[in-house]
Amino acid sequence: MALSDLIAVERNEEGIAAVLQTLRDAFGERFQTGHSIREQHAHTTTYLPNQMPDGVVFPESIEEVQQVVRACAAHRVPLIPFGTGTSLEGHVNAPGGGISLDTSRMNRILAVNAEDLDCTVEPGVTREDLNRHLRDTGLFFPIDPGANASLGGMAATRASGTNAVRYGTMRESVIALTAVMADGEVVTTASRAKKSAAGYDLTRLLVGSEGTLGVITSLTLRLHGIPQAISGGVCPFPTLEAACQAVIATIQMGIPVARIELVNALQMKAINLHSKLDYPESPCLFLEFHGSEAGVAEQADLFGMIAEEQGGGPFLWTSVAEERSKLWKARHDAYWASFTLRPGAKGLSTDVCVPISRLAECVAESEVDIAENGLVAPIVGHAGDGNFHTLVLMDPDDPAEIARVEGFVARLNMRAIAMGGTCTGEHGIGQGKAGFLRRELGHGVDIMRAIKQALDPQGILNPGKTITG
Structure with missing residues (x-):
């Protein structure tokens, strides 16, 4: 998309000035307007231009989020929710200025219900924070987008990652959430029940809404048991077609692969240079299997036979944690x-x-x-x-x-x-x-626009994002 195609948002100078004063009085040092921090809270992870907010506020409770939203609503000032800033499509830019609402201080783990395989967290908790907290429970949260993103941001962008083939995405992982809507009211989208037929699915409406419909203030997440055993490895292939056919066969045979990642030959060259490895510089699959000791060995052997049928291999796999960590660090470092x-x-x-x-x-x-x-x-x-x-x-x-x-x-x-x-x-x-x-x-965008208009009639929540044309 051309830079000229970015959606223009008109600045409301009078309203912004009023909100800046209101938040300065209410939050003191937890409201900042310095150039550096405003620049850090705009988009810097791609070539999209950095469009800074006019101020950054750090609420610590749902009541304070309501206070910020109501101030912005009263003066028709844009409000942009901010997690850790790892999104890649300009989600946290402020094209019309306004206020960046940083959720990093809302970082409490509110409850872990081990028997029910769920937990409730505030939006500023990161996925690594949560998994460290869960370590002694025998449970883990599997969604891994690579970056140590906040769980609120991951829900807002419907994140997924390397484990999605087995565990799904944030869409499947969020059981319920609370959010402050554009009028400052709080909505709870569902209970902790594993299923419900009660009305519209508001949880799925807000998951993936990119901060344009509400500010997420807590999430109830589905957890999983830590596997008894894990095996993983790398398998080269002569062509991309052969690698993809191996993927299709693996899925169709019902092998419960946890991760199956494709890298092309150029990416393998970069990985070898960066991580000082010597993998074949050809299309490769990185794989991981979760289950029992016998199960992961069987799954790895089955995949090895599939790869051989496609002219790939050898499939070199291991169940040694240190060796697997080295393998997946190389994969996660692919960007750098x-x-x-x-x-x-x-x-x-x-x-x-x-x-x-x-x-x-x-x-x-x-x-x-x-x-x-x-x-x-x-x-x-x-x-x-x-x-x-x-x-x-x-x-x-x-x-x-x-x-x-x-x-x-x-x-x-x-x-x-x-x-x-x-x-x-x-x-x-x-x-x-x-x-x-x-x-x-197509016409689905018009339905989205109608929902946006109904829930945010003043268009203050993350304007200039998602819906255009």
């Missing part, structure tokens, strides 16, 4: 590893998702597109979901190169949509993909 391919470059990270039967075709066509346009863009994917990421390395000061990059990203999004997929499997829409939502969902 990519910059070894073009030192000094900036990166535009984008993602799409297609049915897994079209994954090899979509990745292969994208590789051709990248080569034809003289770009450097390694590819890594959550192959079991048909979701893959491309990090395009570029010079942000070269307008011609930026134009080629934007053209590639547009074609990638449309390619995925044409294959029955989506323009984003997990990054979300934000600003960066707003121009493609109507092309994917």
Whole structure:
């Protein structure tokens, strides 16, 4: 999407001045307007321009969130919820200025119900914080987007990650939540019951709404037992097609794979350079299996046979925790590893998702597109979901190169949509993909706009994001 396509939001100077004074009086040192902190609370993780809020507030309770929302509503001032700032599509930019509401001090774990396999947390708790707290209970929270994101932000962007093929995404993991709506009222979307037929599914409405419908103030999350045993490994393949066919066969055979990650040859080169490894520089799958000692060994052996049928292998796997950690650290460092391919470059990270039967075709066509346009863009994917990421390395000061990059990203999004997929499997829409939502969902965008108008008639919650065109 071109920078000129970003949704414009008119500034309300008089209202902003009034809210700044109100919050300064109410929050003291927990309300800040310094340039550096405002810059940190705008979008800095891609080439999208940094659009700073006018102030940053740090509430510590649901009542204080209500206070902030009501002040912004009274003066028609934008309010942008902020978790840890790891989103990738401009979600926390403030195109019309306003207030960034930082949830980092709302970081209490409110309850762990081990018998029911659930917990309730405030939005500023990060996934790593939660799993450290759960360690002695024998339970864990499996959604792993890579970054140590806040759970409120993960719910707002409907995050997923490497474990999604077995454990699902935030959509499946959030049982219920509370949120402060645009009028300052609190809504509880569901109970802790594992299922309900009571009315509209407000939980799913707010999960993935990217802060445009309400400010999440607590979440009840589904937990899982820590596996008795885990095995994992890396398997090279001669072609992308062979690797993807192995993924399809693995899923169709019902092998309960926990992670199955695809990296193309260029990404493997970057991983080897960055992590000082010597994996074959060909398309590879990173895999992990959860279960009993016998079960994970059997699953690994079955996959090895599938890989061999596709001309892949050898599949080198291990159940030793230290060796698995090294393997997955290399995979999680793929983003940073990519910059070894073009030192000094900036990166535009984008993602799409297609049915897994079209994954090899979509990745292969994208590789051709990248080569034809003289770009450097390694590819890594959550192959079991048909979701893959491309990090395009570029010079942000070269307008011609930026134009080629934007053209590639547009074609990638449309390619995925044409294959029955989506323009984003997990990054979300934000600003960066707003121009493609109507092309994917058509009249569905009008329904979304009607919901937005009903719940936020003044348009103060994270304006300029998600819905356009």
